[in-house]
Amino acid sequence: MYFCYKNDVLFWLEADLNKLCLEIETLLENKYRYNGPYYVYHADILRKRLQLTAKTLPKSRFFYSVKSLSNIHILKIIKEYENFGLDVVSEGEILRGILADFEGKDIVFAGVGKKRSEIIFGLEKNIKSFHVESIEELKKIAEIALSLGKTASVALRVNPNIEADTHEYIKTGLDENKFGLSSNEFTLALEIIRESSSLNLNGLQTHLGSQIKDSKPYKDALALLVNLAGIVKEKLSKPVDYLSLGGGFGIDYESSLKDITANDFSLKEIADYELYKNSEYQIDFEPGRFISGYSGILVSKVLYLKEKKDFIIAVVDSGMTDLIRPALYKAKHPILTVKKRNEAKAIYDIAGPICESSDYLAKKIELTELKQNDRLAVLHCGAYASTMGSNYNSRPLAPEFLIEEDKVILIRKPQSLDEMLTLEISANKA
Ligand SMILES: Cc1ncc(COP(=O)(O)O)c(C=O)c1O
Known part of the structure; x- marks a missing residue:
């Protein structure tokens, strides 16, 4: 308790x-x-949650969502866990990660509005991936990387158009939302990557929203990403390194004096999902609230x-x-x-x-x-x-x-x- x-x-x-x-x-x-x-x-609760997450989904890597709780001293605790990196949304969050001893290779950079200076900063720090949310952003990253003589590692964030049962303001995975690439944009993005000498596609990502309790939308999203990964292989003649299902695992805000893990999102339902168990791909997640809440x-x-x-x-x-x-x-x-x-x-x-x-x-x-x-x-x-x-x-x-x-x-x-x-x-x- x-x-x-x-x-x-x-x-x-x-x-x-x-x-x-x-x-x-x-x-x-x-x-x-x-x-x-x-x-x-x-700190004990943070460590319990980190251990629980890593233990239940041992095949996965996790990129802790810094926006949920970003104090550098907290990030240093996250750093103790080797299958945890960071999911960031700004230059400031990258800096926090570096101050907590994370290396660029442990950091993925999300967000619909990355500024030029932030893209440069990410490239200088050799981050693992830019999670790209629009065609214009993809072109901007390609142009900046080319001018710096670098190759940018990118993952395409696709908008799955999957409804998740949560608050209107924290839904992100519907076509009408501002996040991610639509299916037409996804096809165009692959063409741009194929023609570019400064882009390397290493992953596919999606995020359904926050405070989600049901595992069904994650299963649907994984099926979608596996399907899209097949298209990537065919179009680019090279497989992606990882699929990321984002964050959003819900916690129990109702209980106080009970054992509060009882009504959380069930990681076990993902662990037992055939497609997860038998996937040929590395499957990553970006939990925030589930770890720190x-x-x-x-x-x-x-x-x-x-x-x-x-x-x-x-x-x-x-x-x-x-x-x-x-x-x-x-x-x-x-x-x-x-x-x-x-x-x-x-x-x-x-x-x-x-x-x-x-x-x-x-x-x-x-x-x-x-x-x-x-x-x-x-x-x-x-x-x-x-x-x-x-x-x-x-x-x-x-x-x-x-x-x-x-x-x-x-x-x-x-x-x-x-x-x-x-x-x-x-x-x-x-
Ligand atoms: C892309 C992405 N990943 C991960 C998260 C973390 O979500 P949560 O704290 O609900 O796990 C968010 C939250 O907004 C997000 O937008």
């Missing part, structure tokens, strides 16, 4: 969260004069309580600038009190401090009695929480901590107000 109460105190595996929060807050207050929300990650919590304090007729609004010190998923996707995150006062329960809305009416972390949830300064742990904030953080309302970015063995380590300092404002203050200075 990941979370449990012992004597009314919330434990996260072996970590007493009340004690840990006191230690963190003392450091933040004394050293940084900071008293806002913070993220805490658990459970590994983080956001700790927030109650600022004020407002009594309504049937419920209470608890205004807390973190909001959509620290965790935008509830406001953006109506996503749910379990929330638990770090220390229970008593067993009396009430219904709460957990509202953030931001001036937006969508700024809630949760609505109509049952919690034990809250008072000012009580701490709340927002669970499953390892993925798409800190990485989607912003300075909206001129709020500084929250710090990040990592539980490693029995210690808690600061892995991102709190942003000071000076640091937040310095780009503006220094803009007109010589």
